[in-house]
Amino acid sequence: xxxxxxxxxxxxxxxxxxxxxxxxxxxxxxxxxxxxxxxxxxxxxxxxxxxxxxxxxxxxxxxxxxxxxxxxxxxxxxxxxxxxxxxxxxxxxxxxxxxxxxxxxxxxxxxxxxxxxxxxxxxxxxxxxxxxxxxxxxxxxxxxxxxxxxxxxxxxxxxxxxxxxxxxxxxxxxxxxxxxxxxxxxxxxxxxxxxxxxxxxxxxxxxxxxxxxxxxxxxxxxxxxxxxxxxxxxxxxxxxxxxxxxxxxxxxxxxxxxxxxxxxxxxxxxxxxxxxxxxxxxxxxxxxxxxxxxxxxxxxxxxxxxxxxxxxxxxxxxxxxxxxxxxxxxxxxxxxxxxxxxxxxxxx
Ligand SMILES: Nc1ncnc2c1ncn2[C@@H]1O[C@H](COP(=O)(O)OP(=O)(O)OP(=O)(O)O)[C@@H](O)[C@H]1O
Ligand SMILES: [Mg+2]
Numbered sequence: 001x002x003x004x005x006x007x008x009x010x011x012x013x014x015x016x017x018x019x020x021x022x023x024x025x026x027x028x029x030x031x032x033x034x035x036x037x038x039x040x041x042x043x044x045x046x047x048x049x050x051x052x053x054x055x056x057x058x059x060x061x062x063x064x065x066x067x068x069x070x071x072x073x074x075x076x077x078x079x080x081x082x083x084x085x086x087x088x089x090x091x092x093x094x095x096x097x098x099x100x101x102x103x104x105x106x107x108x109x110x111x112x113x114x115x116x117x118x119x120x121x122x123x124x125x126x127x128x129x130x131x132x133x134x135x136x137x138x139x140x141x142x143x144x145x146x147x148x149x150x151x152x153x154x155x156x157x158x159x160x161x162x163x164x165x166x167x168x169x170x171x172x173x174x175x176x177x178x179x180x181x182x183x184x185x186x187x188x189x190x191x192x193x194x195x196x197x198x199x200x201x202x203x204x205x206x207x208x209x210x211x212x213x214x215x216x217x218x219x220x221x222x223x224x225x226x227x228x229x230x231x232x233x234x235x236x237x238x239x240x241x242x243x244x245x246x247x248x249x250x251x252x253x254x255x256x257x258x259x260x261x262x263x264x265x266x267x268x269x270x271x272x273x274x275x276x277x278x279x280x281x282x283x284x285x286x287x288x289x290x291x292x293x294x295x296x297x298x299x300x301x302x303x304x305x306x307x308x309x310x311x312x313x314x315x316x317x318x319x320x321x322x323x324x325x326x327x328x329x330x331x332x333x334x335x336x337x338x339x340x341x342x343x344x345x346x347x348x
Contacts, residue, residue: 062265062268062269063100063101063223063250063269064261064262064265064269064272064276064277065101065261066259066261082173082174082175082176083173083174083176084171084172084173084174085165085172085173085174086165086172087165087172088111088164088165088166088167088172088173089110089111089112089161089164089165089166090108090109090110090111090125090127090161090164090165090166090167090180091108091109091111091166091167092106092107092108092109092127092166092167092168093106093168093169094106094107094108094109094124095107097126097183100247101131101134101249102130102131102134102137102138102249103128103129103130103131103134103137103138103249104128104129104131105126105127105128105129106126106127106129107124107125107126107127107183108124108125108126108127108164108166108180109123109124109125110123110124110125111167124183125160125180125181125182125183126180126181126182126183126184127164127166127175127178127179127180127181128141128178128179128181129175129178130177130178134249135177137249137250138177138178138179138249139177140248140249140251141179141247141248141249141251142159142162142177142179144214144217144219144248144251145157145158145159145179145181145248146159146162147217147218147219148213148214148217150217151213151216151217153209153210153213153214153217154209154210154213155206155207155209155210155213155243155244155245156210156213156214156244156245157181157182157184157230157244157245157246158181158182158244159179159180159181160179160180160181160182161179161180162178162179162180163175163176163177163178163179164178164179164180166178181246182244184230184231184232184242184244184246185232185233186230186231186232186233186240187226187227187228187229187230187231187246188203188226188227188229188230188231188240188243188314188318189225189226189227190227191234191240192226192317192318194238195238195239195240195318195319196237196238196239197319198237198239199237199238199239199240199319200315200319200321202239202240202241202243203239203240203243203315203318203319204315204323206243206244207229207243207245207311207314208311210243210244210245211224211245211304211307211308211311214245214251214307215254215304215307218253218254219248219251219252219253219254219302220251220252220254220302220303220304220306220307221245221248221250221251221307221310222250222251222252222272222302222306222307223247223249223250223251223271223272223310224245224271224307224310224311224314225271225310225314226314226317226318228245228246228247229243229244229245229246229314230243230244230245230246231243231244252302253302254302254303254304255301255302256301256302257288257290257299257300257301257302258299258300258302259290259292259297259298259299260276260277260278260287260297260298260299260300261276261277261278262277262278263277263278263279263280265277266279266280266343267342267343270313270339270340270341270342270343271310271313271314271339272306272309272310273305273306273309273310273336273337273339273347274336274337274338274339275287275300275303275306275336275337276300276306278298280337281337282300283334283335283336283337284303284305284306284335286300286301286303287299287300287301288301305329305330305335308326308329308330308336308348309330309335309336309339309347309348311323311326312326312327312330312336312347312348313336313339313340313345313347313348316340316345316347316348322347322348323348326348327348330348333346333347333348334346334347335348336348
């Protein structure tokens, strides 16, 4: 009796799995058909020109994640009892600069420099403290920033100290996997609707230089979007100056294989090329099945062309213009797969 009911439950489970899998397949197929249909009709320019719902300037792309992560920290210290340390160089807790999927960024003060000696600019820095579960991304970020510092990359954020000893509410804590970088007051997302057309060249050249140096260091950025490009100030023309690339939590070593992000991210995370998502055709042919967590999973190989797609979209987002150099390098329009909100745009 017990055996029979167990079997019945199993059969029902298997059946419901089959039905669910079929539904999922139907969903993916209809999504793919829709994508294929719109990608051949290049309707985007008309929609943008008419100022319709498709407005790149007002949409914030979502950063994909493979695993669940706790929400951004409400307090600065993640672990219950972080180890203490002596003679903290840094004092934290002035201002929260940003909260993202992987951690939070705060202003910190350098206790070793007196205000008289250094002036305001060098006395304040930014510290990124990972969210619980975001430590791996933080370690990757430190790895990348260490390499780009060795290469003296002019347009990549400067690492000042890793694993800092920090004074928080009067106590000194050793913050493993956190790091201190230069403080840059603004990011391109904040000025996305107001950046003058004449800034195209300086913005392009700075990001080009930052990306080239990062690629030379052996990494791709993997999450290039306006809010991950910081700058110091604006000049008399209203153009951002002191541009630096930031946020290397999703960076990959060039050639490294990474499991593809789940399909549902495809439409929401508009700034990454199609190659990086499951169920979507890979125009660059850098995908392969690899073992992952005891199963075979569809992976993509980190390739600088993936950043070029995001770069082209970023420039289009800010200036409404495609970048012909990138287009040529990638093998023509459509090489990245459809991009942008609702994935209608053939980039670059
Ligand atoms: N050095 C810095 N100086 C000033 N502001 C910064 C600095 N670093 C980061 N920020 C601010 O904090 C925000 C989040 O930082 P960052 O992108 O590194 O974190 P994240 O958790 O990976 O974010 P997301 O997942 O949203 O991309 C940035 O968009 C920026 O506004
Ligand atoms: Mg970010």
